[in-house]
Amino acid sequence: MRPFSKLTQGLVGQPMLEILTTVTAMEAAGRKVYRFEVGDSDFDAHPHIIEATKAALDSGHTRYVNSMGIEPLRQSISRYIERGWGFRPDLDQIVAMPSNSVIDFAVRCLVDPGEEVIFPDPGFPSYFAVTNYLGIQDVRVPVYEANGFRLNPDDLEAKITDKTKLIIVNTPQNPTGAVMTREEAERIAAIAKKHDLWLLSDEMYSENLYEGLQHHSPASVDRCRERTIILHGFSKGFSMSGWRLGYAVGPAALMAKMGLMFQTIYSCVPPFIQYAGISALDGDRQLLRQRMEFYQHLRDVMVGALNEIPGVSCAAPKGSIYAFPNIQGTGLSSQEFAKTVLEKAGVAVVPGPCFGPRGEGYVRFCYLREESMLREACEKMKQVLAK
Amino acid sequence: MRPFSKLTQGLVGQPMLEILTTVTAMEAAGRKVYRFEVGDSDFDAHPHIIEATKAALDSGHTRYVNSMGIEPLRQSISRYIERGWGFRPDLDQIVAMPSNSVIDFAVRCLVDPGEEVIFPDPGFPSYFAVTNYLGIQDVRVPVYEANGFRLNPDDLEAKITDKTKLIIVNTPQNPTGAVMTREEAERIAAIAKKHDLWLLSDEMYSENLYEGLQHHSPASVDRCRERTIILHGFSKGFSMSGWRLGYAVGPAALMAKMGLMFQTIYSCVPPFIQYAGISALDGDRQLLRQRMEFYQHLRDVMVGALNEIPGVSCAAPKGSIYAFPNIQGTGLSSQEFAKTVLEKAGVAVVPGPCFGPRGEGYVRFCYLREESMLREACEKMKQVLAK
Numbered sequence: 001m002r003p004f005s006k007l008t009q010g011l012v013g014q015p016m017l018e019i020l021t022t023v024t025a026m027e028a029a030g031r032k033v034y035r036f037e038v039g040d041s042d043f044d045a046h047p048h049i050i051e052a053t054k055a056a057l058d059s060g061h062t063r064y065v066n067s068m069g070i071e072p073l074r075q076s077i078s079r080y081i082e083r084g085w086g087f088r089p090d091l092d093q094i095v096a097m098p099s100n101s102v103i104d105f106a107v108r109c110l111v112d113p114g115e116e117v118i119f120p121d122p123g124f125p126s127y128f129a130v131t132n133y134l135g136i137q138d139v140r141v142p143v144y145e146a147n148g149f150r151l152n153p154d155d156l157e158a159k160i161t162d163k164t165k166l167i168i169v170n171t172p173q174n175p176t177g178a179v180m181t182r183e184e185a186e187r188i189a190a191i192a193k194k195h196d197l198w199l200l201s202d203e204m205y206s207e208n209l210y211e212g213l214q215h216h217s218p219a220s221v222d223r224c225r226e227r228t229i230i231l232h233g234f235s236k237g238f239s240m241s242g243w244r245l246g247y248a249v250g251p252a253a254l255m256a257k258m259g260l261m262f263q264t265i266y267s268c269v270p271p272f273i274q275y276a277g278i279s280a281l282d283g284d285r286q287l288l289r290q291r292m293e294f295y296q297h298l299r300d301v302m303v304g305a306l307n308e309i310p311g312v313s314c315a316a317p318k319g320s321i322y323a324f325p326n327i328q329g330t331g332l333s334s335q336e337f338a339k340t341v342l343e344k345a346g347v348a349v350v351p352g353p354c355f356g357p358r359g360e361g362y363v364r365f366c367y368l369r370e371e372s373m374l375r376e377a378c379e380k381m382k383q384v385l386a387k
Numbered sequence: 388m389r390p391f392s393k394l395t396q397g398l399v400g401q402p403m404l405e406i407l408t409t410v411t412a413m414e415a416a417g418r419k420v421y422r423f424e425v426g427d428s429d430f431d432a433h434p435h436i437i438e439a440t441k442a443a444l445d446s447g448h449t450r451y452v453n454s455m456g457i458e459p460l461r462q463s464i465s466r467y468i469e470r471g472w473g474f475r476p477d478l479d480q481i482v483a484m485p486s487n488s489v490i491d492f493a494v495r496c497l498v499d500p501g502e503e504v505i506f507p508d509p510g511f512p513s514y515f516a517v518t519n520y521l522g523i524q525d526v527r528v529p530v531y532e533a534n535g536f537r538l539n540p541d542d543l544e545a546k547i548t549d550k551t552k553l554i555i556v557n558t559p560q561n562p563t564g565a566v567m568t569r570e571e572a573e574r575i576a577a578i579a580k581k582h583d584l585w586l587l588s589d590e591m592y593s594e595n596l597y598e599g600l601q602h603h604s605p606a607s608v609d610r611c612r613e614r615t616i617i618l619h620g621f622s623k624g625f626s627m628s629g630w631r632l633g634y635a636v637g638p639a640a641l642m643a644k645m646g647l648m649f650q651t652i653y654s655c656v657p658p659f660i661q662y663a664g665i666s667a668l669d670g671d672r673q674l675l676r677q678r679m680e681f682y683q684h685l686r687d688v689m690v691g692a693l694n695e696i697p698g699v700s701c702a703a704p705k706g707s708i709y710a711f712p713n714i715q716g717t718g719l720s721s722q723e724f725a726k727t728v729l730e731k732a733g734v735a736v737v738p739g740p741c742f743g744p745r746g747e748g749y750v751r752f753c754y755l756r757e758e759s760m761l762r763e764a765c766e767k768m769k770q771v772l773a774k
Contacts, residue, residue, distance in 0.1 A: 062629035
């Protein structure tokens with residue numbers, strides 16, 4: 001048989017989804033598993049979003065539509081960006097597609113094989129999954145617990161070479177929950193401009209901010225007109241992971257290219273899903289605020305209970321939906337820790353190195369689960385690790 | 388500003404979707420347009436499919452699922468292939484994703500830049516859209532009206548070189564409606580085996596067959612275990628274009644690679660959409676038969692009315708959802724014909740060359756429209772072209 005293409009050699013699975021497969025098998029065998037591995041909420045999308053999807057199905061929004069996204073959705077996105085980011089993008093600066101596709105398509109439209117993309121370590125695994133299969137060099141900037149896992153702009157600038165084409169930053173950050181300050185966001189925008197680089201700003205978790213913190217984006221500097229692309233979507237803030245809806249906001253010429261690529265590979269996002277997105281963005285902000293207060297409570301429960309486990313320490317992350325405790329005091333590697341708590345306590349977590357080499361010594365929990373489950377799981381881990 | 392990647396230079400729009408944009412603008416300006424350009428049905432998906440989508444939303448099937456597709460859907464697909472193709476694929480031979488993604492992902496997993504892919508001319512534009520942006524050489528096999536537009540396996544074999552890696556065939560064929568005979572399907576499978584090539588068999592329109600014809604697939608020879616990939620989906624047979632749901636059936640090792648690529652770029656197909664697919668495949672076949680009888684009636688109306696237009700001749704296509712009349716007798720090129728009927732008769736069609744150079748002298752109509760619309764549009768074209 002003729003071999004597969006060279007590209008297939010670089011395809012890697014998302015570690016969370018591989019753990020999901022193991023856990024599903026354990027559950028099928030009747031084992032109770034406390035599942036913290038998937039970056040998703042156990043709490044459903046708000047009913048108005050589900051009803052809007054159903055209403056769109058009933059209204060016949062079930063045929064091919066514009067590959068860039070239907071106009072009413074792009075108008076909603078434009079208004080949403082204006083409210084949260086302080087500038088109003090034109091409709092041709094917006095393209096609707098799943099958020100993971102935004103990473104793949106932005107990288108493929110901007111970077112040639114052999115060139116370099118810089119992103120944080122630890123960081124969201126899709127950055128590496130995409131660059132790796134495309135033959136593009138990943139360059140990792142370490143983020144340190146001592147700095148609250150925030151990316152230091154100087155560390156970022158030090159990684160730039162004449163092969164660098166794109167910088168990816170992420171605030172609030174997955175897996176650490178770090179939140180960029182306004183000053184850091186502006187510095188990063190200035191570095192991208194100084195070196196004439198593209199900047200993909202992954203802001204998936206911008207709704208998931210605690211303690212009244214404001215979201216700061218490097219995109220506010222060039223208003224996505226020059227070099228900055230905002231990656232955003234509905235999975236995390238609006239609990240809509242299964243809708244597979246996201247969007248990019250960026251320079252119109254680039255959005256046209258990404259839209260063309262989307263047209264070639266998918267035609268369009270299902271229109272009834274786009275109407276769900278409108279319902280989410282135009283919905284009652286009070287509902288969302290209440291949910292974020294609830295999430296902050298869950299974070300506090302999780303962090304508190306983690307800190308009672310011997311050898312585990314965890315600062316309260318300021319954003320995102322994850323706790324990323326330091327487990328070095330247990331004497332276990334991240335992998336050993338994850339294996340031990342899964343086998344002995346039935347607790348599924350993601351080992352830190354799944355997010356990059358600098359994740360060693362940490363594990364990731366997604367804490368958007370029933371409070372009783374958080375407490376029970378931590379109690380079980382405590383018993384197992386006390387031995 | 389740093390330039391886009393080299394790959395962006397090869398991105399081309401799907402011609403039907405570009406025409407769609409023009410037509411939408413005409414309609415927005417108050418103009419009545421008879422729209423035959425989009426390959427989609429004006430008749431909704433059966434209500435049980437819409438209800439199944441809504442029920443899945445209500446049941447909480449709204450989170451991340453297995454990237455290969457949920458098991459119940461893959462089981463339905465396996466049974467469906469057994470009923471129609473006479474063999475039962477294993478679940479790991481099946482991956483659910485939009486059909487256009489199957490083309491892109493199969494080509495990217497099998498073919499390296501510089502290698503060759505053979506496909507029919509005229510043929511579905513996505514084959515070229517995909518190979519072109521990937522820097523893969525397209526090699527076109529002409530299909531001739533005199534042979535009912537059926538692909539001659541000898542013509543196909545003559546195009547094979549030592550750079551050939553993949554053959555794409557399509558039955559029933561877009562845009563011509565040609566349907567492969569059993570003998571031709573077996574010859575094509577034998578040619579792929581003889582030259583040790585991969586074979587992507589695009590069978591999107593396998594439900595859209597008329598006059599009691601049977602569907603014949605080259606995949607029935609190796610049962611998708613060795614080299615053949617079936618591309619199939621729900622848009623055409625089940626009028627589910629807006630769901631963006633399709634699937635590939637092929638060798639397990641290749642499906643795993645394509646599933647990994649899908650995971651990287653998309654995570655998964657929305658689960659509530661996958662439940663719609665189950666409802667379609669497991670639904671009452673009698674409903675589908677009635678619809679295909681209705682479609683055959685529309686085909687006959689369209690072909691009859693086209694043949695009354697001076698300079699236009701059209702044989703009744705045996706499958707698909709298109710009429711592909713010869714318009715050479717009008718003295719106009721395909722492009723001129725399309726422009727004339729759009730501007731003067733308000734009739735939107737796709738010029739044949741959008742499907743490849745051999746499409747010159749033809750235009751494509753999708754006739755899944757109200758019968759009165761077919762008659763009125765043809766009457767208007769007749770008046771315009773009689774002048």
